[in-house]
Amino acid sequence: MVRLPRLINRAVPQRFRGYRPRVVLMLVFFLLLGSVLVGRAYHLQVMQHEELADIAQKQSQRTLQLKGRRGEILDRRGGRLALSLAADSFFAHPALVTEPALTAHQLARVLGLDAATLEARLRSDRGFVWIKRQVVPSESAAVNALDLPGIGSIEEYRRIYPWRELGAALLGFTGTDSKGLEGLEYAYNTTLSGSQAIRVLTKDALGRPVFTGEESILSPGGHIRLTLNPDLQYIAEQELSRAVDRSEALLGIALVMDSRTGEMLAVAQYPSFNPNAYSASDKETYANRAITYGYEPGSTLKILTAAIALEEATVKPDMLFFAENGQWDYYDATIHDTSKHGWLDLAGILRVSSNIGAAKLGLTIPRTVYREYLVRFGFGQRVGVFQDEQGNALAGEAEGYLPPVEKWTPVDQAAISFGHGVLVSPLQLAAAVNTIATGGLLLKPRVVLETRDARGAVVDQTATTVIRRVISTKTAAAVRDLMVQTISDEGGTGARAILPGFSVAGKTGTTELYDLKARGYSKTKHIASFVGFVPAENPRMTLVVIIDEPKKGRYGGDVAAPVFREISRRALPLLGVWPKDGVRRVQLNLQEKRGKKK
DSSP: OOOHHHHHHHHSOGGGGGGHHHHHHHHHHHHHHHHHHHHHHHIIIIITHHHHHHHHHHHHOEEEEEEOOOOOEEOTTSOEEEEEEEEEEEEEOGGGOSOHHHHHHHHHHHHTOOHHHHHHHHTSSOSOEEEESSOOHHHHHHHHHHOOTTEEEEEEEEEEOTTTTTTHHHHOEEOTTSOEEEHHHHHTHHHHOOOEEEEEEEEOTTSOEEEOOOSSOOOOOOEEEESOOHHHHHHHHHHHHHHHHHHTOSEEEEEEEETTTOBEEEEEEESOOOGGGGGGSOGGGTSOHHHHOOBOOGGGGHHHHHHHHHHTTSSOTTOOEEOGGGEEEETTEEEEOSSOOOEEOHHHHHHHTOHHHHHHHHTTSOHHHHHHHHHHTTTTSOOSSSBOTTSOBOTTSOOOBOOOGGGOOHHHHHHHHTTOSOBBOHHHHHHHHHHHHTTSEEEOOBOEEEEEOTTSOEEEEOOOOEEEEOSOHHHHHHHHHHHHHHSSTTTOTTGGGOOTTSOOEEEEEEEEEEETTTTEEEEEEEEEEEEEEESTTSOOEEEEEEEESOSSOOSHHHHTHHHHHHHHHHHGGGGTOOOTTHHHHHHHHHHHHHHHHO
């Protein structure tokens, strides 16, 4: 075997052999260094290859997730309530921006952005930054005319709501990524969303950013057609806004339901917001209060108390109840009426809206039976009108509150009889009262008529659904007659809902709001409401009107009943329903106009 010193002696020239120890050390050092470098290279290229390749890709590439054109939301006649239009989204490659300050100033001027913030973005060391997404055509033309180095654009889709505030709380809105954030846009996001494509921004050999091809083809989303009648929606919103402004209230809600089918013809609330610029509005206006709002229904629940008592035969229509001249001490509670009344029959209790009479009426019903009927009317559970494509009820829909029967005291039952101690949503109340209009059948409210694919072919259709029979036809007819008597000018609280030429069935409600701090009902804050249907003998529309905390006017008969009347007056002719002498009246008006022209 050849020893290492002998090998070195042979490899090293004679004149350098005096430096042998140092040569040995250097050789060993380089051998060790080479081993370390080889090991490191193996570790980087083999052991960490995938990890480092991923890091390198992230440094040189940026992935953009783009959506295809979002589907349309249509009204019942096929008119577009929400659609998507192509719009440019502008971005920058900071490394290619030659004059950041000047570029930022020019872009800020035409796009309405802050110049300082934009300049900081253009001076960043990132390879890609957004300038502004989904701009309007005028802004796009202005930016393109500047022809700025390092500024580019890509086509996306901008969500447009052509009717602005009309039905905004029901429709909801989307974010800049075309994802539904509120309302039906959120509930039906999967149906409406177009397919997603991924575009990759990378750098060429000179370090310039370029786009690679799309990894998938963009395709548009499906469509949904609603039950909304845009004319009725406009009427409801207009009359509601007038009432809220006139009474200086916080909020107004109006629902218009087709009495025969359960289709929602109008879902209105005021104040509203513009979904085209939702960020400029108060977030409190986003929620669809007709579906998400739980409140004590007050005297409007007396209709159902009467229906249950008649159905169970615990009372007869001509039975008299003593209203205690306006004040009744019952156990540890005192129940008040707004006026002093003596003996009242069933029609009288509803006509003057006696809390004492309703309490005594409700106490004739066994509490387990009473609660079971309220459940059968749809209280304490979600209606299911606001749900996703899989039929799962969304959390936003109010269930309301119906206390367990074992917790009912006699005072609780008395209070529930005139609408205190339970919470319902306006939609639940509309469906429950509509049961009287249908002859005792509870219909499922619906707001979506059908869903369609991107080509317009029908995928799914909804139909009128009878959930259950709640009361008999005979009882429903008797309660309807009581509701008609309530809307009379002979001392009835609903006199301001009288509609000439039509018979109206309805009931007023005035609910004092519970004050948590005072631990009692407020004497200054209340809800005025009205619920009913028209024409009473052949119902076409069931309406609920709620005015929250009016400052001018207090009672449902004064504040909410006129809204019911005006919506009905304007809406019924659009549905082809005229007063009994309406056709003759229209003919005379036309003849009179023609005569004046001549």
